[in-house]
Amino acid sequence: MSLDPLHLAEGVLAGQRRALARAITLIESTRPDHREAAEALLHRLLPHAGRSVRIGITGVPGAGKSTFIEAFGLHVVDKGHRLAVLAVDPSSPRTGGSILGDKTRMEELSRDERAFIRPSPSGCTLGGVARRTREAMLVCEAAGYDVIVVETVGVGQSETAVADMVDMFLLLLVPGGGDELQGIKKGIVELADAIIVNKADGDLAQAAARAARDYKNALHLLTPANAAWTVPVLTCSALEHAGIEQVWQSVGTYRDTMGKVGAFSERRSAQARAWMWNEVAETLMQTLKDDPKVAQLLPALERDVATGNTAPGRAARQLVATFRHHLESALA
Numbered sequence: 001m002s003l004d005p006l007h008l009a010e011g012v013l014a015g016q017r018r019a020l021a022r023a024i025t026l027i028e029s030t031r032p033d034h035r036e037a038a039e040a041l042l043h044r045l046l047p048h049a050g051r052s053v054r055i056g057i058t059g060v061p062g063a064g065k066s067t068f069i070e071a072f073g074l075h076v077v078d079k080g081h082r083l084a085v086l087a088v089d090p091s092s093p094r095t096g097g098s099i100l101g102d103k104t105r106m107e108e109l110s111r112d113e114r115a116f117i118r119p120s121p122s123g124c125t126l127g128g129v130a131r132r133t134r135e136a137m138l139v140c141e142a143a144g145y146d147v148i149v150v151e152t153v154g155v156g157q158s159e160t161a162v163a164d165m166v167d168m169f170l171l172l173l174v175p176g177g178g179d180e181l182q183g184i185k186k187g188i189v190e191l192a193d194a195i196i197v198n199k200a201d202g203d204l205a206q207a208a209a210r211a212a213r214d215y216k217n218a219l220h221l222l223t224p225a226n227a228a229w230t231v232p233v234l235t236c237s238a239l240e241h242a243g244i245e246q247v248w249q250s251v252g253t254y255r256d257t258m259g260k261v262g263a264f265s266e267r268r269s270a271q272a273r274a275w276m277w278n279e280v281a282e283t284l285m286q287t288l289k290d291d292p293k294v295a296q297l298l299p300a301l302e303r304d305v306a307t308g309n310t311a312p313g314r315a316a317r318q319l320v321a322t323f324r325h326h327l328e329s330a331l332a
């Protein structure tokens, strides 16, 4: 398989699915020479990225995320858009619960030429998965996908990671319980730019409407993330493809409203800056850990810290000083 970055970039820009899939494989690779090629590829593609709306979706297990993404995705491609679905699921290996591992997930959408679905990369920490997903998102945009959906399967920290890489974050809930926002961490509700109560059909229709009212009331208690935007609470039935247009419209309204007050591009700029600092932190940490002088010093220092003979702060400074000294002599 050719992983030549410039060759791949041409294929991606020409909208070739194979090139796109390979480009993402290159990005996901942990080999140092592949990382270098991936960065060359991204550098080439970056001027062509960014022309999309990036939507994050989360929801408790059983809320119907895949059913919803399939209904939403089919709706959006029928409107003439091209849709890419990426996942952030640090817990699951590729063949496990993540997107295409389970063949029944998004069956129709995955066969649709206008959509591209990519499972979560395996064997990475959350930081690793988030980094690869951000980069994969840029590659999809360069390939002409103008609606990007990033799904988070896990419950917990991955929500924040996804909210930090998208323009709009959707929280999918289900009727029942009726007890306002119980069971969902308040922190996650605060990340939501829209709340969608799914399964508003059949016997559940009334309960869904009630739940939507409850959620709306509960939202009043939270301080809005942006004064220009009131978080809407919508109901839909992913199963019956009902209410999906309203969700899509609310994405458009969000984009317009936030665009007018400059918050849309400001959010992206802030995300890009934060991403850079993340990369700095990760790269520095890795370089430090890879340094032979640091590695030499580490066992004794860790032992001294563990036994209480050296204060952790002092040991940390000694490690950094050793690293710095070694770097300076290497650069001299």
Ligand SMILES: Nc1nc2c(ncn2[C@@H]2O[C@H](COP(=O)(O)OP(=O)(O)OP(=O)(O)O)[C@@H](O)[C@H]2O)c(=O)[nH]1
Pocket (backbone or CB within 6 Å): 059, 060, 061, 062, 063, 064, 065, 066, 067, 068, 105, 153, 198, 199, 200, 201, 204, 236, 237, 238, 239, 240
């Ligand atoms: N009645 C009804 N059931 C739904 C709807 N959407 C999904 N379901 C059902 O809810 C169950 C869970 O749906 P999934 O789409 O697998 O969602 P999920 O549990 O969030 O799981 P993953 O997407 O696999 O993480 C399935 O049995 C679906 O058929 C809906 O709009 N109405």
